[in-house]
Amino acid sequence: xxxxxxxxxxxxxxRAAVDALLGPPASAWEGGPRTDxxxxxxxxxERSRDLLLPALHAxxxxxxxxxxxxxDYICRRLTVPPAEAYGVAxxxxxxxxxxxxxxxxxxxxxxxxxxxxGDEVRRRVEERLGPPGEGWQPSPCLxxxxxxxxxxxxxxxxxxxxxxxxPATAAEPAxxxxxxxxxxxxxxxxxxxxxxxxxxxxxxxxxxTGWRDEETCEPAAExxxxxxxxxxxxxxxxxxxxxxxxxxDYRAHGGYAALRRALRLGPAGVIxxxxxxxxxxxxxxxxxxxxxxxxxxxxxxxxxxxxxNADESEPGTFKDRVLMEGDPYALVEAMTVAAxxxxxxxxYLYIRGEYPRATRRLEHAIATARARGLLGGDxxxxxxxxxxxxxxxxxxxxxxxxxxxxxxxEGYRGEPRxxxxxxxxxGLFGKxxxxxxxxxLVNVLPILEHGAQAYAAVGTKESTGxxxxxxxxxxxxxxxxELPFGATLRDLLDLARPVGTLRAVLLGGAAGxxxxxxxxxxxxxxxxxxxxxxxxxxxxxxxxxxxxxxxLLRIAEFFRDExxxxxxxxxxxxxxxxxxxxxxxxxxxxxxxxxLREVGRTMRDASICGLGQTAWNAVESAIDRLGVYS
Ligand SMILES: Cc1cc2nc3c(=O)[nH]c(=O)nc-3n(C[C@H](O)[C@H](O)[C@H](O)COP(=O)(O)O)c2cc1C
Ligand code: SF4
Numbered sequence: 001x002x003x004x005x006x007x008x009x010x011x012x013x014x015r016a017a018v019d020a021l022l023g024p025p026a027s028a029w030e031g032g033p034r035t036d037x038x039x040x041x042x043x044x045x046e047r048s049r050d051l052l053l054p055a056l057h058a059x060x061x062x063x064x065x066x067x068x069x070x071x072d073y074i075c076r077r078l079t080v081p082p083a084e085a086y087g088v089a090x091x092x093x094x095x096x097x098x099x100x101x102x103x104x105x106x107x108x109x110x111x112x113x114x115x116x117x118g119d120e121v122r123r124r125v126e127e128r129l130g131p132p133g134e135g136w137q138p139s140p141c142l143x144x145x146x147x148x149x150x151x152x153x154x155x156x157x158x159x160x161x162x163x164x165x166x167p168a169t170a171a172e173p174a175x176x177x178x179x180x181x182x183x184x185x186x187x188x189x190x191x192x193x194x195x196x197x198x199x200x201x202x203x204x205x206x207x208x209t210g211w212r213d214e215e216t217c218e219p220a221a222e223x224x225x226x227x228x229x230x231x232x233x234x235x236x237x238x239x240x241x242x243x244x245x246x247x248x249d250y251r252a253h254g255g256y257a258a259l260r261r262a263l264r265l266g267p268a269g270v271i272x273x274x275x276x277x278x279x280x281x282x283x284x285x286x287x288x289x290x291x292x293x294x295x296x297x298x299x300x301x302x303x304x305x306x307x308x309n310a311d312e313s314e315p316g317t318f319k320d321r322v323l324m325e326g327d328p329y330a331l332v333e334a335m336t337v338a339a340x341x342x343x344x345x346x347x348y349l350y351i352r353g354e355y356p357r358a359t360r361r362l363e364h365a366i367a368t369a370r371a372r373g374l375l376g377g378d379x380x381x382x383x384x385x386x387x388x389x390x391x392x393x394x395x396x397x398x399x400x401x402x403x404x405x406x407x408x409x410e411g412y413r414g415e416p417r418x419x420x421x422x423x424x425x426x427g428l429f430g431k432x433x434x435x436x437x438x439x440x441l442v443n444v445l446p447i448l449e450h451g452a453q454a455y456a457a458v459g460t461k462e463s464t465g466x467x468x469x470x471x472x473x474x475x476x477x478x479x480x481x482e483l484p485f486g487a488t489l490r491d492l493l494d495l496a497r498p499v500g501t502l503r504a505v506l507l508g509g510a511a512g513x514x515x516x517x518x519x520x521x522x523x524x525x526x527x528x529x530x531x532x533x534x535x536x537x538x539x540x541x542x543x544x545x546x547x548x549x550x551x552l553l554r555i556a557e558f559f560r561d562e563x564x565x566x567x568x569x570x571x572x573x574x575x576x577x578x579x580x581x582x583x584x585x586x587x588x589x590x591x592x593x594x595x596l597r598e599v600g601r602t603m604r605d606a607s608i609c610g611l612g613q614t615a616w617n618a619v620e621s622a623i624d625r626l627g628v629y630s
Contacts, residue, residue, distance in 0.1 A: 052411030283437030459485030508535025570612025
């Protein structure tokens with residue numbers, strides 16, 4: 001097998017970017033002319049396949065795109081067939097295989113931004129910068145919905161930079177391109193890193209981004225939490241209270257009490273507490289966390305892996321970003337507890353590529369925890385070893401699906417796997433794996449701090465504890481809210497204060513459903529009864545000024561774009577759905593409505609994963625409950 005494309009060499013810059021990640025080539029096999037002796041190295045190099053996405057990121061971050069020479073060099077370094085590496089590189093929207101400017105502006109065109117003037121921002125950007133592709137591109141939800149309309153500029157270089165605009169004025173992001181002046185879309189309230197030197201040796205076991213922290217010109221994380229500082233908060237209690245850059249401050253605010261209790265209880269005791277708490281997953285599927293942990297812990301084959309799903313790409317979802325930016329040590333501690341209970345020595349934190357500030361903060365928190373003996377070998381002297389490797393996604397919603405995330409980490413296209421086998425049996429690298437959402441994991445801290453019974457006393461029988469809701473759209477106070485399960489949509493809206501005449505609320509994001517009854521209880525069982533879903537906690541409020549047909553078209557476009565294309569019902573169905581909605585937005589024809597139902601049912605019944613299975617939900621509810629095309 002010849003690994004070269006066309007014998008194109010990388011530039012010095014591209015080679016340096018890859019070598020900075022992988023180290024200099026250890027053999028001729030990886031970099032120069034091969035000899036028979038080099039063949040022996042191939043088997044060892046094969047195991048590095050999982051560094052493919054980080055290596056692609058390294059070049060993309062440094063140069064802005066991945067040339068054939070760079071791809072060829074990465075293939076040689078990792079012994080990956082070029083066709084496969086090409087398939088992976090072309091899978092992700094943040095990577096480019098074509099030359100492009102170092103600075104690319106990503107303008108959000110998704111639901112929350114659309115409801116708050118995003119189209120106008122897009123139009124003005126296009127006026128100034130030309131058609132998409134050259135210097136800017138429309139982007140699916142950036143997870144900045146409380147600051148809609150939003151845009152994100154990513155600039156490649158030796159020290160790559162990321163700049164967030166939110167709320168972006170119609171002229172601002174493009175104007176910045178022209179003047180290259182500083183961005184001041186909010187007060188610089190991001191506290192300095194005050195934890196001192198974090199380690200004497202290398203601080204990261206995995207690839208790091210090197211993003212510059214001083215670029216942060218964003219409002220502090222607590223600006224996204226209208227309830228910040230209120231005594232009733234549980235999951236958000238430290239946001240705006242604790243310095244996210246200080247481990248000492250985290251400990252002064254109760255940090256690491258949960259891990260200490262876990263170590264006293266032992267793994268089985270921790271799982272018992274989580275089972276008794278009634279905690280269910282907050283990533284969308286609402287699976288009982290204790291059962292997942294128990295099933296993994298019991299598996300005799302090792303190693304076990306922990307994957308924290310921080311991909312958060314469901315349009316309208318931004319709670320995990322706020323948790324990670326405002327209280328990063330909480331996630332590090334929670335992952336450590338989960339690993340202890342389930343027998344994992346290694347955890348991967350898979351964070352979406354569009355979250356530069358959360359990434360920087362978690363890199364720092366992980367390095368600091370490692371330097372202080374809270375990650376690594378013999379944690380707190382209990383003979384328990386665990387470490388976390390941070391992996392960045394690269395712009396693919398489907399990678400949030402729990403098996404697609406494995407393929408992405410392993411260096412393959414982020415396509416979901418068929419289940420069974422389930423992750424607890426055969427997950428990452430074919431080993432038993434626990435996958436949990438950020439919010440789910442952070443819930444484990446109060447369970448251990450106050451006990452399962454105290455935790456389960458809040459909420460309802462089937463939905464225990466509190467829940468984070470991402471409120472956006474036409475409201476006066478968008479942001480992340482924390483309410484005990486059992487509160488109604490009306491309670492939440494009273495806090496967020498809708499503007500104008502309420503038309504509908506999209507619960508659960510693009511994969512969710514529209515509701516109009518403000519008295520629907522915000523619980524798993526309550527929303528199910530109402531024919532909706534809590535999903536990842538999206539509450540997108542729409543008043544009667546919002547063009548609902550345009551919102552439905554955007555939902556359809558999103559699913560068509562994000563379908564991995566692996567199975568026919570979803571690959572073809574999402575295209576047909578979008579086409580029919582386009583026709584319907586011009587002229588209502590009953591045949592198109594019938595076609596939509598047929599296609600929707602087929603996607604729901606016959607798709608491999610949740611993306612295809614839910615791609616028709618929101619459209620169906622808009623037709624049936626809101627009468628959009630009547
Ligand atoms: C298309 C698709 C995208 C998903 N995206 C996410 C995501 O971004 N974050 C997440 O936690 N779960 C996501 N999920 C759900 C995961 O598959 C999985 O159920 C979850 O990570 C399990 O964690 P939990 O039990 O803590 O909820 C997604 C599922 C599908 C089908
Ligand atoms: S349902 Fe869609 S996203 Fe999921 S595997 Fe099939 S084609 Fe891919």
